[in-house]
Amino acid sequence: MTTTSLPANPVPHPVPQPAPHALRPKTSASDAPHGPTGRMPAPAPRGPVSEALLGALRAGGPDDALLAPVTGALAQAGLEGPEAVEAVLSEDVQLALLVMYELHYRGVDGVDDAWEWHPGLLALRARVERPFEASLRARVPQPACEATDAAGVAERLFALAAQDDGPSLSRYVAKKADAEQARELLALKSVYQLKEADPHTWAIPRLSGAPKAALVEIQADEYGGGQAGRMHAELFARAMRGVGLEDCYGRYVDAVPAVSLVAVNTMSLLGLHRRLRGAIVGHLAAFEMTSSIPSRLYGNGFRRLGHDEGTTWYFDEHVEADAVHEQIAGRDLAGRLAEEEPGLRDDVLWGAAVCLAVEGDVAAWVLERWQRGASALRVPLAGA
Amino acid sequence: MTDERTPQVTVTACPDGPLLVRGPATILDADGRPVPRRRATVALCRCGGTAVPPWCDGTHKVNGYRSGPEPQDGSLS
Ligand code: FES
Numbered sequence: 001m002t003t004t005s006l007p008a009n010p011v012p013h014p015v016p017q018p019a020p021h022a023l024r025p026k027t028s029a030s031d032a033p034h035g036p037t038g039r040m041p042a043p044a045p046r047g048p049v050s051e052a053l054l055g056a057l058r059a060g061g062p063d064d065a066l067l068a069p070v071t072g073a074l075a076q077a078g079l080e081g082p083e084a085v086e087a088v089l090s091e092d093v094q095l096a097l098l099v100m101y102e103l104h105y106r107g108v109d110g111v112d113d114a115w116e117w118h119p120g121l122l123a124l125r126a127r128v129e130r131p132f133e134a135s136l137r138a139r140v141p142q143p144a145c146e147a148t149d150a151a152g153v154a155e156r157l158f159a160l161a162a163q164d165d166g167p168s169l170s171r172y173v174a175k176k177a178d179a180e181q182a183r184e185l186l187a188l189k190s191v192y193q194l195k196e197a198d199p200h201t202w203a204i205p206r207l208s209g210a211p212k213a214a215l216v217e218i219q220a221d222e223y224g225g226g227q228a229g230r231m232h233a234e235l236f237a238r239a240m241r242g243v244g245l246e247d248c249y250g251r252y253v254d255a256v257p258a259v260s261l262v263a264v265n266t267m268s269l270l271g272l273h274r275r276l277r278g279a280i281v282g283h284l285a286a287f288e289m290t291s292s293i294p295s296r297l298y299g300n301g302f303r304r305l306g307h308d309e310g311t312t313w314y315f316d317e318h319v320e321a322d323a324v325h326e327q328i329a330g331r332d333l334a335g336r337l338a339e340e341e342p343g344l345r346d347d348v349l350w351g352a353a354v355c356l357a358v359e360g361d362v363a364a365w366v367l368e369r370w371q372r373g374a375s376a377l378r379v380p381l382a383g384a
Numbered sequence: 385m386t387d388e389r390t391p392q393v394t395v396t397a398c399p400d401g402p403l404l405v406r407g408p409a410t411i412l413d414a415d416g417r418p419v420p421r422r423r424a425t426v427a428l429c430r431c432g433g434t435a436v437p438p439w440c441d442g443t444h445k446v447n448g449y450r451s452g453p454e455p456q457d458g459s460l461s
Binding site: 326 | 401423
């Protein structure tokens with residue numbers, strides 16, 4: 001077995017780690033159980049909460065009795081007191097949250113789909129979501145805004161995105177990243193990008209009128225305008241294959257650090273709660289507004305490293321698509337929603353600020369590691 | 385009177401940004417040849433700075449482009 005270089009486990013009682021998936025040979029997408037339509041492979045636990053959760057979910061159909069160890073592990077996880085806003089960001093708890101949310105997307109290998117709406121499990125998820133939302137609120141202050149009309153709110157959103165002074169991962173990739181770092185980037189992004197657009201789609205039935213039409217207009221384009229091969233998630237899978245990665249859904253979850261799981265879980269949190277629909281709309285607007293120019297830089301980096309058009313297509317597509325999407329998202333989606341439901345305006349702006357903050361945290365994490373010659377992943381990618 | 389059931393072409397002038405074109409418009413190049421449209425809604429660059437003409441690539445956000453005040457007759461939304 002290949003030796004791994006896992007970072008020190010942040011939980012007080014490390015649990016035995018099964019061989020991480022990132023190092024386990026897998027078959028190709030075409031004949032593997034985890035093809036593009038497949039479930040997320042069950043990840044390796046990162047501590048007592050995720051270990052108890054995966055153990056319970058994989059032990060049988062929904063049953064309160066199976067959840068007792070999860071309840072016990074959560075009680076010990078520090079999610080109640082003042083330290084909760086930190087504790088909820090641990091590798092262990094974020095992985096557990098990712099698994100619970102995944103039941104609403106593609107499902108998890110070996111887990112009965114009936115768990116999705118099991119009240120006992122939902123109650124446990126809420127015990128994690130409360131401190132998680134509190135930690136986001138502590139991390140990201142509410143942006144101020146004078147405007148109440150669509151154009152004014154759109155202008156404020158563009159200004160927030162323009163002021164974002166987070167470190168530029170795309171500039172580093174354009175100029176400096178080596179081949180292995182380019183692969184790490186795609187592995188890191190794959191947890192979200194292989195389900196690109198899905199968390200924001202939750203908002204569609206929660207909106208009406210112009211904002212709904214605008215969101216559908218954006219999402220239809222994200223999903224390839226009716227052509228499966230043009231779906232952005234598919235283009236991303238193609239880029240992964242182009243750099244020699246496996247494109248199976250959830251394939252690299254074990255390699256991805258908590259900071260990146262936080263970014264994905266944030267989208268699920270905002271997307272799955274109707275009361276936070278303003279925030280998921282703002283999140284999408286900020287995501288689109290910080291995409292076209294970085295996508296060009298990412299594409300340049302992959303071209304510099306000698307990758308072909310099929311591999312850079314994903315980034316090239318986003319240059320053009322997101323220049324369209326950012327206008328629709330700013331004006332017709334976020335702006336109009338704030339205008340039509342004034343009570344949501346602050347949530348829209350906060351959601352945008354959350355996006356910039358958590359995505360910025362991922363970029364800072366990656367750059368800090370790359371700049372000192374370390375891997376940005378928990379488990380370096382096996383092979384060349 | 386326009387038939388509401390026929391999709392209309394609309395062009396939205398985005399402040400400090402591109403022209404957003406919706407509906408069945410054919411975009412022609414300088415020689416009159418149709419430019420292939422790869423999506424239902426497209427953004428035409430009007431700042432002159434794009435690297436993927438005639439489409440907008442977001443460059444207007446970093447080259448200081450200002451579209452100026454909009455006409456007051458409400459013809460642009
Ligand atoms: S208007 Fe966007 S790049 Fe010119």
